[in-house]
Amino acid sequence: xxxxxxxxVVDLLLQQHEQIRSLFAQVESADGERKRDAFHQLVxxxxxxxxxxxxxxxxAARDGAGDAVVDARLHEEDQAAHVLSxxxxxxxxxxxxxxxxxxxxQAVLAHATHExxxxxxxxxxxxDPDRLRRMAGAVRTAEALAPTRPHPAAGESRASNLMAxxxxxxxxxxxxxxxxxxxSQQD
Ligand SMILES: [Fe+2]
Ligand SMILES: [Fe+2]
Numbered sequence: 001x002x003x004x005x006x007x008x009v010v011d012l013l014l015q016q017h018e019q020i021r022s023l024f025a026q027v028e029s030a031d032g033e034r035k036r037d038a039f040h041q042l043v044x045x046x047x048x049x050x051x052x053x054x055x056x057x058x059x060a061a062r063d064g065a066g067d068a069v070v071d072a073r074l075h076e077e078d079q080a081a082h083v084l085s086x087x088x089x090x091x092x093x094x095x096x097x098x099x100x101x102x103x104x105x106q107a108v109l110a111h112a113t114h115e116x117x118x119x120x121x122x123x124x125x126x127x128d129p130d131r132l133r134r135m136a137g138a139v140r141t142a143e144a145l146a147p148t149r150p151h152p153a154a155g156e157s158r159a160s161n162l163m164a165x166x167x168x169x170x171x172x173x174x175x176x177x178x179x180x181x182x183x184s185q186q187d
Contacts, residue, residue, distance in 0.1 A: 008132035009057060010120045012139045016049045017112045024105045027092070035092045043084060043167045046108070048142040050077045051174040053115070055182055056138035061119050064126040069118055076111040083107070085167045134185065141181040142174045 023045060026038040054077055058070045083104050090097050124132065147164055165173070 006133065007136055008129065009052070009135035009139060010124055010132060012136050013049065013053065013057065013120070014116070016045060016139075017116065019045055020049065020112065021109065024109070027101065028098075028105075032093075039087075039092050040163055043088065043163065043170065044146050046080065046084060047167065047170040047174050048139065048146045050080065051142045051171065051178045052138040053077065055175060055178040056135050057119075057123065060127060060131075060135065061123050064122040065119050069114075073111065073115060073119065076107065076114075080104070080108055080111065081168060081171045088163075088167050137185070138178050138181060142178050145174060145177045146170070 020042070023038055023042040027035055027042060030038055054074060058073055062070050083100075087097065087101060087104060090100065147170060163170070
């Protein structure tokens with residue numbers, strides 16, 4: 001078994017939480033094109049990450065963590081997708097962007113901390129390790145279908161100003177793909 005196959009879904013999600021924290025810091029420390037690029041990477045990663053959690057991880061956590069905890073996380077993810085869409089519409093150059101982005105960061109990082117403290121440890125305790133490894137397929141499925149980064153050599157500035165798909169369309173598409181993947185599994 002390769003190392004990648006041995007990673008379970010919680011390993012992958014925890015790695016992504018670190019990448020998410022790092023991208024927030026990059027957006028905050030960059031300007032212009034680099035800021036926009038980091039923001040678009042954040043949109044992409046959050047769409048991959050939250051789709052896998054919503055469709056596969058939270059449902060599996062319901063029994064152990066309880067409905068109240070899972071429903072709270074789902075609500076936060078739904079809110080986050082809409083705020084992300086508003087930030088995208090605003091654009092990184094808007095004078096209002098930084099303040100709203102800082103609020104968004106606080107909400108997303110609090111959400112991730114809740115998952116790390118309340119949900120993931122319980123999921124590891126109550127779920128068969130083989131099943132947790134299979135569930136990593138949800139993250140890989142979303143990752144494989146997420147938009148690729150625009151090629152800088154294309155020299156088209158508009159390509160980096162706008163993503164080919166707006167954030168909510170990416171979230172919807174990846175959610176559907178992970179749902180199809182889940183339904184194809186005989187779990
Ligand atoms: Fe989440
Ligand atoms: Fe998460």
